[in-house]
Each structure stands twice: as structure tokens, then as C-alpha cells.
Amino acid sequence: LLLHSLKEDMDKKVIIASKNPVKLKAVKEGFTKMFQEETFNFKGISVPSGVQDQPMEDDTTLRGALNRANNAMAKVQNADYWVGIEGGIEKTGEKEMQAFAWIVVKSRQYIGKGKTGTFFLPDEIISLINEGKELGEADDIVFGQNNSKQKNGAVGILTGNVIxxxxxxxxxxxxxxIPFKHTSYYS
Incomplete structure (x- = not known):
């Protein structure tokens, strides 16, 4: 028990501004791939994004991720990293809508921002979003799923779980x- 406690004290503590199992898994995978020589202790907490439940613009989505990281930092101050993830959508042109997410990672010295790949949503999903539904809710309706946003999400459904x-x-x-891996290049 003492050995386990000492190991946890040596691990870097990462606070994830979500309890969604998809987001927890993504953060764990990202950190362990990027810093294979280090060990981490991950904890998910619930904090507000300060933006609407379904961000509809790129900049609003980024602000939501930043707000989540900042709110996690305010709520749990004893950590090495705080991570905010916000999924968003944005209309493109007359009829198209793209889906993506912003990720913000903070430490006491640095901030890193990353954006996922972008994919375009089918017309039926777009219609439901235009009626006021969130993307996850629209996915569940169109594809007969239940709580897909805490599972494979729209991208999983649309790619047949390739991604x-x-x-x-x-x-x-x-x-x-990236800024945490190459601190000499970032201020």
C-alpha cells in the first residue's frame, strides 16, 4: 500500500475536465503515446464549458475547451496538467456542416492547443441540429443508437468504427x- 502511494506521488497528475469515458480514454492515449517514458495519474471531473451545450462555431468550441481547462485548474489546483475537450460543429457554405473538437492542455508554464480532424455530417443529421438537437442526440435518432456521444460518436458511426x-x-x-514535448521552442 505504501509503495502504491509513493508511486502515485511520483506520477504526473492530469485533470481531465470531463467524466465522459471517450474523453478520458483519448487523454490517456494521447499522453501515454506522447510521453512513453513517464507515468501519469488521470482523474476526470465535471466542470462547465461556459458555452452552449452544442457549440456551433470554431472559435466558440475552442473557447469551451479553454474554459474547461481553466475551470478544472481552478477546481483542482494540485496537478501537473489540466485538459479541456470541446466537440463542436460549424456550418460551411449553404448546406454543409462539419464536426470537430478542440483540445486545450495547460500546465503552470505552458498551454497547448490541438484540433481534431474534421468531417462532414449527413443531411439528416444537419436537419436535426438545425431543429435544435445536439449532434449526439441527432446521431442517436438517425442511427438508432443510445448515448453514442459516450461511445463511438458520429465519426465512429459514419466510418464503421475505423475511427x-x-x-x-x-x-x-x-x-x-507538442509545446510540452518541445518546451525550448515555445514561450
């Missing part, structure tokens, strides 16, 4: 960690 939501977000986490 699921955790995979998509994990790459964004890795991109947000």
Missing part, C-alpha cells in the same frame, strides 16, 4: 501536447 471518437480526440490531444 471512433476516442481515436479522433486522441490525435487532437497529441497535437495539443
Amino acid at each position: 471512433d471518437r476516442a481515436d479522433l480526440y486522441s490525435q487532437g490531444v497529441i497535437l495539443a501536447l
Whole structure:
């Protein structure tokens, strides 16, 4: 028990501004891939994003991720990293809508931002979002799913799980960690 406690004290503590299992998995994968020589202790907490439940613009989505990281830092101050993830959508042109997420990673010295890949949503999903539904809710209706946003998400459904939501977000986490991997290049 004492040995386990000492190991936890040596691990870097990462506070994830979500309890969504997809986001927790993505952060764990991103950190362990980027820093293979280090060990981490991850904890998910619930904090507000300060933006609408379904961000509808790129900049609002980024602000939501930043707010989550800042709110996590305010709530749990004894940590090494704080991570905010916010999924968003944005209209493109007349009829198209893209989906993506922003990830913000903070430490006391640095901030990193990464954005996931972007994909375009089907017309039926767009119609439901235009009626006021969130993306996850629209996915569940169209594809007969239940709580898909805490599972494979729209990207998993649309790719046949070639890329699921955790995979998509994990790459964004890795991109947000670049300043922490190469601190001499970032101020």
C-alpha cells in the first residue's frame, strides 16, 4: 500500500475536465503515446464549458475547451496538467456542416492547443441540429443508437468504427501536447 502511494506521488497528475469515458480514454492515449517514458495519474471531473451545450462555431468550441481547462485548474489546483475537450460543429457554405473538437492542455508554464480532424455530417443529421438537437442526440435518432456521444460518436458511426471518437480526440490531444514535448521552442 505504501509503495502504491509513493508511486502515485511520483506520477504526473492530469485533470481531465470531463467524466465522459471517450474523453478520458483519448487523454490517456494521447499522453501515454506522447510521453512513453513517464507515468501519469488521470482523474476526470465535471466542470462547465461556459458555452452552449452544442457549440456551433470554431472559435466558440475552442473557447469551451479553454474554459474547461481553466475551470478544472481552478477546481483542482494540485496537478501537473489540466485538459479541456470541446466537440463542436460549424456550418460551411449553404448546406454543409462539419464536426470537430478542440483540445486545450495547460500546465503552470505552458498551454497547448490541438484540433481534431474534421468531417462532414449527413443531411439528416444537419436537419436535426438545425431543429435544435445536439449532434449526439441527432446521431442517436438517425442511427438508432443510445448515448453514442459516450461511445463511438458520429465519426465512429459514419466510418464503421475505423475511427471512433476516442481515436479522433486522441490525435487532437497529441497535437495539443507538442509545446510540452518541445518546451525550448515555445514561450
